[in-house]
Amino acid sequence: MSEKNRDAKRAARERLVEEREKQKARDRRRRGLIVGAGLVGVLALAAVIGVVAANSGKDDSSNSASTVVAPQGATGKDSLTIPVGASDAPSTLTVWEDFRCPACDQFENAFRGTVHELESTGQIKVEYHLATLIDGNMGGSGSLRASNAAACAQTAGKFPAYHDVLYENQPEETNDGFAKNSRLLQLAGRVGGLRTSAFESCVNGGKHDGWVKKSNEAFQKGQFSGTPTVQLNGEAVYPKKGNEQISPDNLKKWVAEANKGKKAGSLPPSPTA
Numbered sequence: 228m229s230e231k232n233r234d235a236k237r238a239a240r241e242r243l244v245e246e247r248e249k250q251k252a253r254d255r256r257r258r259g260l261i262v263g264a265g266l267v268g269v270l271a272l273a274a275v276i277g278v279v280a281a282n283s284g285k286d287d288s289s290n291s292a293s294t295v296v297a298p299q300g301a302t303g304k305d306s307l308t309i310p311v312g313a314s315d316a317p318s319t320l321t322v323w324e325d326f327r328c329p330a331c332d333q334f335e336n337a338f339r340g341t342v343h344e345l346e347s348t349g350q351i352k353v354e355y356h357l358a359t360l361i362d363g364n365m366g367g368s369g370s371l372r373a374s375n376a377a378a379c380a381q382t383a384g385k386f387p388a389y390h391d392v393l394y395e396n397q398p399e400e401t402n403d404g405f406a407k408n409s410r411l412l413q414l415a416g417r418v419g420g421l422r423t424s425a426f427e428s429c430v431n432g433g434k435h436d437g438w439v440k441k442s443n444e445a446f447q448k449g450q451f452s453g454t455p456t457v458q459l460n461g462e463a464v465y466p467k468k469g470n471e472q473i474s475p476d477n478l479k480k481w482v483a484e485a486n487k488g489k490k491a492g493s494l495p496p497s498p499t500a
Contacts, residue, residue, distance in 0.1 A: 314352060319352055323451060341478055341479060345478075351482055369403040372407075388419075
């Protein structure tokens with residue numbers, strides 16, 4: 228075989244080896260891409276699974292129930308009653324009220340002196356229940372904010388006086404003035420010893436908001452006709468009892484009839500702070 232032929236075969240073999248090496252390199256790169264793509268897919272799937280798992284473990288804050296903190300001295304079912312007067316009084320006046328309600332304001336201003344007289348002489352105890360009817364009907368948050376502040380006053384042992392101040396200064400129904408905590412704190416300054424740092428913190432923090440909402444739920448479940456709802460020993464007396472229209476004199480008469488032969492109360496209401 229000539230030298231020329233041997234050189235040609237040698238060159239052909241070298242080209243074949245070189246081509247095989249190139250093919251192997253291409254195969255390695257292809258396998259690397261396949262494995263890499265698979266790994267990316269696995270990681271992406273793991274990320275999706277992680278997000279789903281994380282979200283499934285989270286509570287939806289919009290659906291979480293408000294913390295219910297009853298004011299000190301609250302009594303009754305679920306501690307939704309604020310008692311005023313002698314706990315052993317022979318008769319009970321139950322009042323469902325909304326601090327934004329004009330009719331509640333009319334009742335309070337017309338009967339405040341009579342109710343306080345009957346309380347102070349041990350003839351009745353009053354059980355107040357707070358509602359937020361006007362907030363629901365008119366919008367705003369004045370009913371809730373004022374009720375929370377009143378609950379804060381109950382914890383401070385100043386509910387009766389602050390309750391009266393709120394009704395003496397009730398804004399127009401369409402003016403949601405009680406929605407401002409600053410106004411509620413300003414009015415608290417009219418009650419001796421009420422405006423303390425603890426009271427201000429309670430009001431600004433909405434400490435009893437959940438309790439107020441629960442009280443309003445009880446009002447709704449009670450299917451009352453509206454606020455104020457006033458009952459004497461469980462019988463409706465506002466705007467009338469039977470065929471008799473309510474008046475200060477009639478309220479005194481009805482209480483006297485209910486208490487006939489019974490001893491007046493003398494024990495203080497449930498202890499407060």
